[in-house]
Amino acid sequence: MTDPTASYLTEPSGLRSWLFTLDHKRIGVMYFWSTLGAFALGGVFAMLLRLKLLSAGNSMMTAETYNKIFTLHGAIMIFLFIIPSIPAAFGNFVLPLMLGAKDVAFPKLNLASYYFYVAGAMIMLSAMLTGGIDTGWTFYTPYSSTTGGSVSLMTFGVFILGFSSMFTGINFIATVHKLRAPGMGWFQMPLFAWGIYATAIIQILATPVLAITLVLLIMERVFQIGIFDAKLGGDPVLFQHFFWFYSHPAVYIMILPGMAVISEVIPVFSRKTIFGYRAIAYSSLAIALVSFLVWGHHMFTSGQSEFAAAVFSFLTFLVAIPSGVKIFNWLATMYRGSISLDAPMIYAIMFLALFAIGGLTGLFLGALSVDIHLHDTYFVVAHFHYVMMGGTFIAYLAGLHYWWPKMFGRMYSEKLARVAASLVFIGFNLTFLSQFLLGSRGMPRRYYNYPAQFQPLHVASTIGSWLLALGLLIMLGYLIASLRRKLDAPANPWGSATFEWETASPPPPGNFDHTPEVTHGPYDYNRAPVHS
């Protein structure tokens, strides 16, 4: 390192230095742009779906094309965007900085994880181009073992992506255990680290189950070994059990990092120490634990025993407790704070409102008899979009606006950020509130065509999607524009108290010019040094 004050973005320079970098910040930035690209692709698919649903009947595309597009929308958003977005992009960038470390525990494994991600994405992309796939992102058998298209290739891509996810998880667990700065005990860690830690545990415990399941599916398709297909002597519901044993915990792989971001943003912009630090930390672990015991609530109508359904229903209600603890802790943090409504905080507050709707509508779906009616309708679609998009994605935007100055050393236009945030909020609610109504009135999901009575609500939903897309395009515009400015971000623009703000924006390749020492808690704003 020749110049300790040089930014990691330019030092060392050259394409090779990026492609073979072991710097967690560069890997985080590469993940950031890759996942953003995936989001754009998945978003385009979403817009096409909404456009088709403007009217009933055979318009714009065939049912087969529609089925392929909703499958790709789901698979891309889940496997290429939401799962890696916050942990792999922001986690990679911020976690070592927050802990006062120079890098993650295994930098080479970190780079390998990125290339597994790229390889998995490329395989998925080639599956899309060679025939596509129309199984839905859930790959339910026996449809998925009998339909045409590139199902084997697609699931192989997801299999590879699983390794990327596991490598990241292993890395973060080791980093949190071994690389905390001197004096930083478990309960002096920022809550973001706790959230990422809980996520990492689920990633390494649950992902192998998905990997095995997908390998079994490929074996069935290629070698006709009867595992899930009843015609070959298999059991199609077994697939659902295997799949949700991973994919329900995966829901928490998606939401826990979002909650982790919110736990950072809300205290900073309330200038108040986080309320109930231990409760938030433990509730992350509690969610991680309970997440393994609720997979059957995706299968209430599948013919599983009524006793099992009742147990799963009860356990599902348990998830509400740690989630409620978090919501009320965040609210209590704002209580009597000094709240400033900068863009990250606007998104954090938006998260609270939207995630509350997402969480509460989960109660409808956890209750047995009500779920029987609502299962596989638009109500479910709206529910998980409120959790995944209103929750995780909005938290992602909060983190994006919060750490953008640290990552790229530039401030963005606060005024445009507010315009974009308003459009995103209105558009999102118009899109998905109408879908709750569609669902409770009996509109099944994954329908290319629909009875005429549902059209007005579909039109409202599609108009909402346009507002939402407009808001996101404006955001992309002002973020790209900010990159053309000179480096103008101070080291600590928000007055935060965690370690990543004690180094320059953007940080030098080695992160800190001195070994950080713990002199105050992560949320002690009155004792934090202000660098501006």
Place this chain on the structure above:
Amino acid sequence: MNWLRSILLPAQGTAYSTRVDDLFLFILLVSTFFFLLVVGLIFYFILRYRRRSPGENGTRTINEIHVPVGKPVKLVMSSEDVIHSFYVPSFRIKADVLPNRYTSLWFTPTREGVHLLECAEYCGGGHSRMEGKIHVDTEAKYQDWLENGDQSTQAMPLKDLGAQLYTSRGCAACHSLDGKRGQGPSFKGIWGQTHAMASGSSILVDENYVRRSMLQPQAEIRQGYQGIMPTFQGVLRDREIQALIEFIKSQQ
């Protein structure tokens, strides 16, 4: 029915118990009927609406179930291909229909009229076309439907009804209309011919022969064909048999 009563219920000690038992058996009868009807319909739906070639633009046919109002109905369901889900929003019920086992649900409709029936488990290209209707009728209307079938078909001319039954009852699978030999003889020009039978006799193809061939297909098999046709006894109503006869007559 006394033997059934004695298996299922204890001895009758009062006059009242006879009335309770009658109701019990009636419900049992209705339940059994729907049990069979739905298994039949499910198989039928799946066979009829399965996508057979990728280019096919599936025609939308109305799938209907008739039930009497106020009576409990149990459906026992199974699928021939992938997983579907039987969903009636206004009944608030839903159950997946699986290929390797039976799943069941029951309901007691309280509101007369037509209710939307949808498939709620994604099942491929025709998923959003998989919708049908549940007709909840008064007891009288329901009995009328049991005896005479749909009102829409009652008004139909016999020949048209026959043409519809020719495809919907599956005749088309074995009996062509263009003279081509299938599993069974073609209908083209068959009316009024005299055929040699496997038993050695010869028979004129007339009303009686066609009727008997539908109800007791094994009674006389035409020479050179296998006796593989199933009986339509109890499946086709009298008017429907007449309709098919008229249809066959018209195939000259």
